[in-house]
Amino acid sequence: MLDALGNLGDFLGGLGVIVTLAYLALQIRQNTQALRRGAYQDLLNHMATLNAKILDREYAEVVVAVRDDGLDALDAVDQQRFSNHTMSIFRHYENAYQQYSAGVLSQAQWHQLSWPIAALINSKGRFEAWSAMEFQFSDEFRSWVRAQVKETESENAA
Numbered sequence: 001m002l003d004a005l006g007n008l009g010d011f012l013g014g015l016g017v018i019v020t021l022a023y024l025a026l027q028i029r030q031n032t033q034a035l036r037r038g039a040y041q042d043l044l045n046h047m048a049t050l051n052a053k054i055l056d057r058e059y060a061e062v063v064v065a066v067r068d069d070g071l072d073a074l075d076a077v078d079q080q081r082f083s084n085h086t087m088s089i090f091r092h093y094e095n096a097y098q099q100y101s102a103g104v105l106s107q108a109q110w111h112q113l114s115w116p117i118a119a120l121i122n123s124k125g126r127f128e129a130w131s132a133m134e135f136q137f138s139d140e141f142r143s144w145v146r147a148q149v150k151e152t153e154s155e156n157a158a
Contacts, residue, residue: 039104043096043113050089059085066125073125086129087136093117094141101140117145118152 054060062082065073074082093114100110120126127149134142 036104036106039099040109043092043099043105046092046095047113050085050092053085063123063125067123070124071128082125083129083133086126087133089120090130090133090137090145094137097141097144098138117148121145121149121152 054063059081062074062078066082071079071082096105096110096113099105100107100114105113121130130145134145137145
């Protein structure tokens with residue numbers, strides 16, 4: 001009789017462990033999904049902040065001037081402002097790239113975030129600014145941006 005009760009206790013204890021592990025696995029999965037959603041939202045919020053800068057008419061004029069004529073179209077102060085803004089934009093994209101590489105962002109999320117890079121690179125001023133600062137970024141991200149440049153050049157040549 002004591003053996004049967006001991007076996008029943010072992011069985012119930014094992015069952016309790018299995019239920020607990022299943023519950024923990026579910027909690028970890030939900031937490032991971034929440035962290036991924038939060039990371040994506042943070043990236044979207046940061047991009048909105050960067051884009052808000054262009055709503056300023058004075059700065060928008062700087063962006064338009066440099067788009068076709070390059071950095072030489074700006075005085076030293078506007079060149080610095082533009083370069084700093086460009087650095088912020090590319091840091092944002094490098095962060096997103098690293099999150100995508102680590103599996104935090106899905107392929108679809110990365111695609112939604114990354115497509116503007118081609119438009120940025122098509123701007124003469126952004127390309128000049130990127131070329132001057134690219135050494136400050138990771139090798140992987142630089143390679144990815146270079147691939148975007150080549151793809152854009154191929155599309156423009158066709």
